[in-house]
Amino acid sequence: MLPDQRDTIVAIASPPGGALRGVVRVSGPEAIGCVARCVESPDRVTRVSSARLVEALRLPIQGLATPLLVDAMVWPDARSYTGQPSVELHLPGSPPLLAAVVERLIAAGARTAQPGEFTLRAVLAGRIDLVQAEAVLGVIDARGDAGLRAALVRLAGGLSHPLAELRETLLMLLAELEAGLDFVEEEDVRFIEPAELAARLTAAQQQVAALGEQLARRGEQAGLPRVLLTGPPNAGKSSLLNALAERYAESPGGWSPALVSDQAGTTRDAVVVPLNAGGLRWELVDSAGRTRTPLGEIDAVAQRLAQTERDEADLILYCYAEEPIPEAPAPHLAIATKCDARPSIAGAIATSAHTGAGLAELVEGVVERLRRVDRDEDQPLIRCRESLQEAQTSLSAALALAATGADELTAAELRAALDALGRVTGVVVTDDVLDRVFSKFCIGK
Structure with a gap:
């Protein structure tokens, strides 16, 4: 069941954690009134007649000796993101301060927003369509520059505008066809000739096919899943990368082997090899070994780069040469390396870069995990593809x-095509589709 659009909602809209500045978002019929009831000079908010920035509002917070200074971006009417009166409060990004401001606004009549409720209201108000709403989520969850660019194109209407034009063309065609049905007994009255009908249907087919190809390219632009090898120095990560690349590299001979040495800290820069293994294309990344204390300034830089790779990885393969250490990152697979020379480790996939033992099992485990991620993250693409x-x-x-010459049946199939296209953009949509889309959003978006 969709939340009540008549409620005034509030949430922290900036990322979790401390920052120089934070944002609290309020939207709904009483957004202006809720904010006015919380500040010392309410008329500075209530007198706003068009979108504008109101600076240095004084907002008292219990426990603070002086009122908190906040800047407010005020939209007093429907010309906002949600299509409702809205206010964004900009203030110091201290989590306790942000939470205190939210509590004040709740006491003034707002309620906590549900995940994705601001964007849901934008869709229901016609400010954006469903493809663009899913693009908002894509921007938030983008794993890198390519994924971000693809999401921004969708957000800008890269798919929505051609779909809207195609749907309008088909609506006009359906109108002409059904008008002819109303005069079926009048032999000299014909709104569309059979040859023109066939030509326009063929053109529509070609447009849908082109949009499907465009959608497929969007999925490719998001980049291949990244699988990161990590673990302590000398755990056999680079040897494992070389062994997997020799068997599964997408371009045999088109990759450079990772350096292998008994000296700790040999791997400094990330080594990336595209693989085609287990029926799936993915990138295998080797990074610097994890150390509690950097071995020097260069190693410290390598450790920071490795942390960035860990943050962006879809799956981490934590390599152990001996017993596992307790702080294994998640989601991860435990990989016991050098199993030809050491006893196996409980709970880990035993592998040997030297003999090739366990590599097939490793690939099977990786692909199974990646497919789980894909099923969740690709739902917008899957939904659009199925409708097309x-x-x-x-x-x-x-x-x-x-x-x-079966015009009535032709019209019925045209209506079915229009419904399918409408489900892509949200023109034709059900509550369960909206629930599935917006349940993935964070609160405040």
Whole structure:
């Protein structure tokens, strides 16, 4: 069940943790009133007649000796992101201060927003469509520059605008076809000739096919899943990368082997090899070994780069040459290396870069984990792709029926194609679809 759009909602809209500045977002019919009831000079907010920034509002907080100074971006009418009166309060990004401001606004009549509720309201108000709403989530969750660019294109309407134009074309075609049905007994009245109907249906099919190809390219732009080898120095990470690359590299001979040495700290820069293994394309990344104390300034830089790789990885392979250490990152697979020379480790996949033992089992475990991630993260693409396929099927059926002169059945297939395209952008949408899309959002978005 969708939340009540008549409620005024509030949430912290900036990322978790401390920062120089933070944002608290309020939206709903009483957004202006809720903020006005919390500040010392309420008329500075209530007198705003068009979108503007109100600086240095004084907002008293219990426990603070002096009122908190906040800047407020005020949208007093429907010309906001959510299509409702809204206020964004900008203040020092201390988590306790942000939480205290949210509590004040709740006491003034707002309620805590549900995950994705601000963007849901934007969709329901027609400010953005469902493709763009999912792009907001894509921007938030982007794993790198390529994924961010793909999400920004969707957010800017890269798919929505062609879909809207195609849907409008088909609506006009359906209107002409159904108008002809109203005058079916009048032989000299014809709103659209059979040849023109066939030509326009064929053109629509080609547009849907082109949009499907565009969607496929969007998925590719998000980048391959990244699987990171990490663990203590000399755990056999580089040897394992070389062994896997020899068997599964996407371009045999097109990769440079990682340096292997008994000296700790040999790997400094990340080594990336695209693999095609287990029926899935993915990138294997080797990074500097984890040390509690950097071996020097260069090693400290390598450790920071390795941490960045860990933050961006879809899956971490934590390599142990001996017993596991307790702080293994998650999500991860435990990999026992050098199993040809050492006893196996309980709970870890035993591998040997020297003999190749366990590599197939390792690949199987990686692919199984990655497919779990893909099923969750690719839902927007899957939803769009399925709807485009349904539209293509209905248009094919309409074209075949048009050739037989069955105009009523042709019109029915056209309506089915329109419904399928409408489900992509949210013109035709059900509560369960909205629930699935917006349940993935964080609160405040």
